[in-house]
Amino acid sequence: MALPSYTETRYRIWHYFYIAICTFVFFFLIAPLFVIFPLSFNAEEFLVFSEGMKRLDPEAFSFRWYHEMVYGTKNPWGLAAKNSFIIAIFATIGSIILGTLAALGLSSRHMPYKGLIMAILISPMIVPLIISGVAIFFFMAKVGLAATHTGIVLAHIILGTPFVVITVTATLSGFDHSVTRAAASLGSNPVNTFMKITLPLILPGVISGGLFAFVTSFDEVVVVLFLAGLENTTIPVQMWTGLREQLSPTILAVATCLIILSTLILVTAELLRRRSERLRGINS
Amino acid sequence: MSSEIKQILTTDGIPLEISLKKAEKKNKIKAFLLVAPLLLFLFITYVFPIGEMFSRSIDDKMITNMLPKTFKEMEKWDGKELPSEEVFTAFYIDYKVLIENQTQGKLGQRLNKEKNGFNSITKKLMRQIKRNKIDESQSIKEQIMKVHKRWRDVEYWQAIKRTAPPYTMAKYLKGMDMYFAADGSIAQVDEDRRIHRILWLRTLEIALFVTIFCFLMGYPIAHLLATLPMKYSNLLMICVLLPFWTSLLVRTASWMILLQQQGVVNDFFVLIGLVADNNRPEMMYNKVGTYVAMTQILLPFMVLPLYSVMKTISPSLMRAGKSLGGTPFIAFWKIYFPLTIPGIGAGCLLVFILAIGYYITPALVGGASGTLISNQIAYHMKTTLDWSFASAMGLMLLSGVLVIYWIYNKLVGVDNIKLG
Known part of the structure; x- marks a missing residue:
């Protein structure tokens, strides 16, 4: 400039x-x-930079809290990480399937009441999480799915689908429908056309929507706090209790790992976005 | 005759118009069937439960079912003088059933909410009945009235009558610090007990200011990102996208570390001599912390819509403005700014909607003065277990959000939401 x-x-x-x-x-x-990175290597037990750290004294730094995170006694992070990944993966798969199907329908020019239906499908993203949490809790309690993995997965599918719907409809907006018609005229059945023609073309959108759904589920705490029992604790729930009660630098070690994870996801999402823009012929 | 000749037929001899309509209808059904699974899923697990919150919030059937005979007799009562012998007898019979089922305590509590003093007099009556002190061959009315002087007070019977309808709007009134007075009119809670109104105003205030801060900080950087050459702007975009993808709790945790009294921000202030070391200001557990943390967390939601709008504005427009004699400021104000208004609307509405329902960050960095409506809803869901009140507050918040959502939909269109 x-x-x-x-x-x-x-x-x-x-x-x-x-x-x-x-x-x-x-x-x-x-x-x-x-600020999280250096503090997570703090040798001391406080969440402030010690005098030694300010002098860059190597003695003041250690892997103590990473060790604690992995091998600590009575430590909840192992179970929490396992739950978080299981729940997020299943929620992502569910969101992708339901969201992509819906996006395909919504992108058809024959779809009736498009605006209204879109508004309903997007609403879990707009409605404050606390209200979604209360409503979903009432439902899960009624059908006996509170404090189960299934219940949390279903809740996260609700919260994750809007992202898939948005990204896939955006990808489909530049989609040339004549290719599917060409496939049909050459004798391909609709399922085959979808798998061989449509899906490969919209895949970047599907994956980036899936990433959003994954992150939403992986990061979600408000609804899980309503639904989870002790067995279903997740990383965000543990961080929430940790930040409220005993502030321990282990949280910072976990946070560092999460930042690394989000960096990886960001890079993937960016690469996908660029690829998708190239495929749709949008020059940037 | 002529219309028949003009009619075009398809190869199987069906008029084209009908055939086309058939195909269109088939396509419509096909499209709808694709959306149906998600729509059905959302209706069952999400939309109906929100509707159920409404019936829960106005539900007052418990007491209606507890005193069926009493309310039936009370229909004939004009509600001015003490009720008749029949009402007293019906109440006595209903109450005896409750004692047998051991649910009389709930009735006392519920009536006590309607009018203070019910808990003790219902307990007193229960003890009399349990000891068989009430002689059913005598006038029940006289005997109940002897149990406690409040039973002779018509106001208490009026309070019972008020609980008769199976639905009540009382929870909504409570959410606005109002209640039904003895005569059924709506009254205000005493001034020093109006906690909910403070919370609503505070929630609005915080959401509004966070939106303003986000706009003031987001506009310049969105402009920079949109005007810089691609290779620089892509790099800077990471500064916006990395926080966007990072866990909310991680970001809140980092603000807790930064803002604490021995934290980095205070260290910096001491270093540059802004504050004395022994007089470090409290920046967390108050509104300052909430504003700072929420602004940083919601800023990407402002920058991204602004950026996508600014990206479409051709730089030659500004050059044209300047070449026609406008100063850079005038060119900006008259040409660039009006073109970005759709982005401003989208960003501000999105940030405002998200801020108004915020829960985690205010609860962690806000302290007592950072408590918002969402925290109050969670408190009633988890601690007081007053689920109907939590539902009522939730729906009041939801109706506000839906109005903004509707405006957003009109202005921007939900299908224009851009992510990343």
Whole structure:
């Protein structure tokens, strides 16, 4: 953003002020995440930078809390991680199947009441989580699925499908329907057409919607707090109790792992988005 | 005659119009069948349960079922003077059944909510009945009235009569710090006990200010991202997307570390000499913490819609404005800004909707003054177990959100929500 040489001084000042504001905002967005890294290697038990850490004394750093996270006695993280992954994976699969089917229907120009149905399908994303939590809890308690993995998976399918619907409909908006007609005219049945033609083309959208659904489930705490028993504890639930009760640096070790995970997901999502834009012929 | 000639037929001899309609209908059904599984699933597990919250919030059947005979007799009572012997007898019979089922305690509690003092007099009556002190051959009315002087007070009988309908809006009134007075009119709770109104206002205030902060911080960086060359903006976009993908609890935890009294932000303030080391300001467990943390957490939801709108604005428009003699400020204000209004609307509404239902972050960094409506709903769901009140508050919040959602849908269209 080099300024042309003829720029007046006051606009020059304004320009640097604007750059300064933007720098501050980017810093505000990203810096909090990086405070977690060094602190998770703290040798001491407090969540503040010790004097030794400020002097960069190697003695002040240790893998103690990572060790604690994996091998600690009575530690809930193992079970929580297992539950989180199981629940998130099944919720993602469910969201992808239901969401993709719905998106296919919604993208058809014959779909009646498109706006209304779309508004209903997206609503779990808009309705405050606490209300979704109460409603889903009442339902799960009634059918006897409270405090079960199944119940939580179903709840997370509800919360995850809007993301799949949105991303897949977006991918389908640039979809050339003449290819499916061509396949049909060549004698392919609808299932075959979907598997061989449509699915490969919309796959980036499906996967990125699936990533959203995965992250939503993996990160979701409000609804799980209503539904989960001791056996169904997840990583966010453990973090929530940890942050409320005993603040231990183990949480920071877990948080660091989560940041690494989210970085991986971000990279995957970005690559998919670019691929999808290329496939849809949107030049950026 | 002529219309028959004009009619075009398909190869199997059916008029094209009919054949086309048939095909259209088939396609319609096909499309609907694809959406049906998700729609059905959502209706069963989500939409109906929300509807059920409504019936739960107005439900008052418990007491209606507890005193069936009493309420039947009370239909004839005008509600001005003490009720007749029949009402007293019916109440006595109903109450005896409750004692046999050992559910009389619930009645006392429920009536006590309607009017203070019921708990003790129903217990007193129960003891009299258990000791067989009530002689059924004599006037029941006289004997009940002797148990306690409150039974002679018509206001208590009016309170019972008020509980007769199986539905009540009392929980909604409670959510707005109001209640049904003795004569059935709506009255305000004493000023020092109006906690819910404070919570509603605080929730609105926090959501509004967080939206404003997000807008003020999000607009410049969205503009920068949209105008920078691709290779730089992609890199900077990571600063927006990484927090967006990172766990909410991780981000809240990092703010708890930053904002605590011995935390990094305070360390920095001491270092630059803004505050004294022994006088570090409290930045967490109050509104400051809630504002700061929520703004950072919701900022990506403002930047992304703004960015996608700004991306479509051609830079030549600004150049044209400037070449026609506008200063950069005028060109921005008259050309660029109006074009970004759809993005502003989308971003602000999205952030506001998300902020108004926030729960986790205010509960962790907000302290007592950061408690919002959502926290209150969770409190009644988990601690007081007053589920009907939690449902009522939830639906009041939901109706507000749905209005905004409707506006959002009108302005932006839900199918235009962009992710990532």
